[in-house]
Amino acid sequence: MRTATLGPAERAESLASMAEHELDLLVVGAGVVGAGTALDAATRGLSTGLVEARDWASGTSSRSSKLIHGGLRYLEMLDFALVREALKERGLLLERLAPHLVKPVPFLYPLQYKGWERLYAGCGVLLYDIMSMARTHGRGLPMHRHLSRGNALRIAPALKKDALVGALQYYDAQMDDARYVATLVRTASAYGAKVANRARVAGFLREGERVVGARVQDVEGGGEYEIRAKQIVNATGVWTDDTQSMVGERGQFHVRASKGIHLVVPKDRIHSSTGLILRTEKSVLFVIPWGRHWIVGTTDTDWDLDKAHPAASSADIDYLLEHVNSVLAVPLTRDDVEGVYAGLRPLLAGESDATSKLSREHTVAHPVPGLVVVAGGKYTTYRVMAKDAVDAAVHGLDMRVAECVTEDIPLLGAEGYRAMWNARARIAARTGIHVVRVEHLLNRYGSLAEEVLELIAADPALGEPLQSADDYLRAEIVYAASHEGARHLDDVLTRRTRISIETFDRGTRCAREAAELMAPVLGWDKDHIEREVQHYEKRVEAERESQRQPDDLTADAARLGAPDIVAL
Numbered sequence: 001m002r003t004a005t006l007g008p009a010e011r012a013e014s015l016a017s018m019a020e021h022e023l024d025l026l027v028v029g030a031g032v033v034g035a036g037t038a039l040d041a042a043t044r045g046l047s048t049g050l051v052e053a054r055d056w057a058s059g060t061s062s063r064s065s066k067l068i069h070g071g072l073r074y075l076e077m078l079d080f081a082l083v084r085e086a087l088k089e090r091g092l093l094l095e096r097l098a099p100h101l102v103k104p105v106p107f108l109y110p111l112q113y114k115g116w117e118r119l120y121a122g123c124g125v126l127l128y129d130i131m132s133m134a135r136t137h138g139r140g141l142p143m144h145r146h147l148s149r150g151n152a153l154r155i156a157p158a159l160k161k162d163a164l165v166g167a168l169q170y171y172d173a174q175m176d177d178a179r180y181v182a183t184l185v186r187t188a189s190a191y192g193a194k195v196a197n198r199a200r201v202a203g204f205l206r207e208g209e210r211v212v213g214a215r216v217q218d219v220e221g222g223g224e225y226e227i228r229a230k231q232i233v234n235a236t237g238v239w240t241d242d243t244q245s246m247v248g249e250r251g252q253f254h255v256r257a258s259k260g261i262h263l264v265v266p267k268d269r270i271h272s273s274t275g276l277i278l279r280t281e282k283s284v285l286f287v288i289p290w291g292r293h294w295i296v297g298t299t300d301t302d303w304d305l306d307k308a309h310p311a312a313s314s315a316d317i318d319y320l321l322e323h324v325n326s327v328l329a330v331p332l333t334r335d336d337v338e339g340v341y342a343g344l345r346p347l348l349a350g351e352s353d354a355t356s357k358l359s360r361e362h363t364v365a366h367p368v369p370g371l372v373v374v375a376g377g378k379y380t381t382y383r384v385m386a387k388d389a390v391d392a393a394v395h396g397l398d399m400r401v402a403e404c405v406t407e408d409i410p411l412l413g414a415e416g417y418r419a420m421w422n423a424r425a426r427i428a429a430r431t432g433i434h435v436v437r438v439e440h441l442l443n444r445y446g447s448l449a450e451e452v453l454e455l456i457a458a459d460p461a462l463g464e465p466l467q468s469a470d471d472y473l474r475a476e477i478v479y480a481a482s483h484e485g486a487r488h489l490d491d492v493l494t495r496r497t498r499i500s501i502e503t504f505d506r507g508t509r510c511a512r513e514a515a516e517l518m519a520p521v522l523g524w525d526k527d528h529i530e531r532e533v534q535h536y537e538k539r540v541e542a543e544r545e546s547q548r549q550p551d552d553l554t555a556d557a558a559r560l561g562a563p564d565i566v567a568l
Contacts, residue, residue: 003412003448004189006485008522014194015218018049019225023194025393026051026214026229028201028243031061032177032379034235035184036386036406040189043409044390044402049227050193051216053200054308055491056185060237061379062178062495063310065262065297065345068093068102068380069172070132072277072282075124079331082361086380087132090173094141096227097383097410098175098278100417100446101183104141105174105289108156110164110327116239118166122146139494144170156272164328169274174288177379179444179497180411182484187412197485198566199225204232204247204371211247211370219566220487231393234373237346238307247371253363255375256557257304257344259552261312263320264339264501270294278327285323292471293338303344303552308564309340311546311555339501340430340547348376364388370396383407415447420447431456433463437473443562446475452479462517468509470501477514481521488565489515489532490539506540531565538562 004010018026025041027034030052038050053056070087071079093102109125111117125144132141147170153159189195198219205213205226213228236243240255267289276287288295299316317340325331350362362377362385374389387404394401420427421442428435431453441449443548455475456463462475480486480496492514494500499507499514507514515529524532543561549555 003451004186005483006189006195007263007482010189011196011389011485012221014049014196015199015216015223015225018051018194018216018227021047022213023047023049023227023229024355024397025049025231025233025390025500027229027233027235028214029234029236029239030065030181030195030197031059031235031237032057032181032382033061033237033374033377033385034233035181035188036382037233037235037374037389037410038193038195039184039188040383040386040404040406040467041393042188042193043405044394046390046397046401048193049229050185050188050195051199051201051214051227052197053219055197055487055495056183056485057178057495058491059239059308060343060346061181063262063341064177064379065287066174066177066290067105067172067286068175070128070380071378072124072128072170075127078514079361082378082381083128084131086378089126089380089383092383092407093175093380094173096408096414097406098180098183098414100413100443101180101411102173102175103443105275106121106142106169106171107277108147108152108272109168109277110152110159111166111168112164114165115297118146118168121168125168128170135249141171144168149211155274156276158271158328159276160327160329174290176498177442178498182496183411183413184215186484187409190412191409193321195358195485198487201243201246203244205484206247209369211368221403229371231396232371234371237375238344240346240373240375242307244367244373245367252545253365253375254349255346256302256349257307257310258347259301259303259316259342259344259496260298260318261316261340262295263317263332263337264341265296265332265336266288266338267294269330269336270328271432277325278323280323285320285517287324291502295321296332297502300345301552305552305556306560307344309559310344311543311549311552311559312340312342312548313551313555314547315550316342317547329355338504339506340445340543341501346375362388363480366392366396372396381406389551410486411446413448416447417442420449427453430540431463440471440475448499451483452476455479466499467513468505468561469497469507471502472497472515473501474513477517478521481518486518487522489518489536490565492518493536500540506543508537508540511536535562535565 024046026049041048070083139328147167201214203215238257278285372392377385493507515532539562546555546558
């Protein structure tokens with residue numbers, strides 16, 4: 001199987017090809033579910049297209065808690081089927097599909113009451129472990145363990161002594177959500193799918209009642225394409241209702257958006273060797289290890305404002321700081337916060353007004369002939385959602401189609417990853433790249449790290465770290481534009497890397513250097529570089545301003561003060 005290169009030429013070829021030949025399946029929306037659907041369809045032998053109005057994972061799928069988990073709190077809700085399904089997927093991702101991208105992570109659950117709470121919580125975590133092992137996947141994760149207060153404080157000295165009487169420690173998994181989606185898209189492309197970002201569906205083509213294709217605008221080049229397909233899958237997440245309106249159908253369900261915000265703080269601000277999971281009055285709060293940082297989140301509040309750029313208000317930030325500080329011996333302050341990001345969960349609306357009560361399960365519907373809609377669900381179970389969506393689409397195809405095989409399809413970079421990891425010291429010696437840098441590349445690209453190393457071999461200056469963002473090598477910026485479909489500076493600093501949330505300056509100090517590295521690949525002149533840098537700086541300032549506002553309305557207005565680099 002070839003590895004997929006998603007550069008400017010490949011994007012143009014994909015759009016032209018989709019317009020020239022009728023597809024079996026066109027997927028609208030390249031979040032994790034849409035990308036997974038494209039991979040599922042392509043690996044069943046279907047001619048497949050994938051279009052995305054902005055960038056891969058630019059919505060919900062780049063703004064999650066970065067967790068692959070069964071959902072301990074769903075056990076408390078007695079939703080055993082959802083937990084069982086998610087634990088199976090967690091195991092598949094860790095062991096078979098993406099071991100280079102999905103990693104185990106420990107969590108400590110502080111106990112506040114003696115006796116009954118240890119029994120109650122302990123039974124829940126025990127059931128969680130048993131359900132994981134019963135699915136045959138997940139045996140590689142350590143079992144949970146009970147800790148005294150003294151032992152808990154030894155592994156998490158940051159906790160107040162009076163914040164716990166003991167603790168439980170258990171394991172889940174995490175990933176870089178945007179990088180995972182970009183890898184999914186590239187894997188789908190490697191199996192034959194035609195993919196294009198910055199390609200917006202402006203309307204659907206109809207023949208009578210049947211949807212037979214879509215009018216797709218090339219947001220970058222300015223052209224419009226008629227892409228015909230036997231079946232279309234709407235996988236647009238929180239935009240589901242908007243997309244449905246293009247065919248004059250609201251659909252059989254309604255999707256509501258729930259806002260979740262996260263804070264990023266440096267590793268040295270919280271002295272702990274384990275993540276934390278804390279109860280709040282509404283849900284749970286995670287403190288998640290993230291390289292040289294911690295991610296603290298999340299909130300769960302209704303959102304009916306701008307979907308493209310959900311804004312974190314000052315009240316949101318205060319909420320997280322207040323709750324995490326309730327257990328920390330040395331409290332966090334606003335000055336400790338490096339980054340803030342907000343995302344929207346697509347929830348299937350139910351009878352309750354509280355978004356925390358709405359369903360995390362997914363639904364697939366066939367509202368009109370030729371169109372399938374998939375919505376809801378959890379990041380962890382994206383593969384199941386994709387399978388169900390393609391299964392529904394297959395019913396509308398007048399042909400025999402193979403069953404889903406994605407349970408056995410590793411993502412690009414997985415094959416050979418463990419062997420390269422074992423040889424990382426030799427790779428470091430061969431390339432002259434420090435072994436820590438080699439490990440960094442392997443954990444971001446898997447065996448595709450060789451392609452990044454080839455760029456460095458051709459131009460040794462690319463082996464140097466970015467100034468002001470030295471976790472990342474200059475080669476990674478070039479690779480994002482040449483191989484991963486990055487079209488703009490924002491794509492690189494926000495999603496291909498995480499510089500926008502991992503530095504106190506939010507990436508503004510390295511913006512020009514990154515733009516100059518992208519320029520030769522994307523054909524930018526000096527004026528274009530200047531526009532990209534100015535846009536990025538305005539975006540960061542708008543986000544900072546929104547985070548000073550007291551509520552959602554004022555935060556949303558402030559965030560919209562910075563227009564998109566490409567108007568949609």
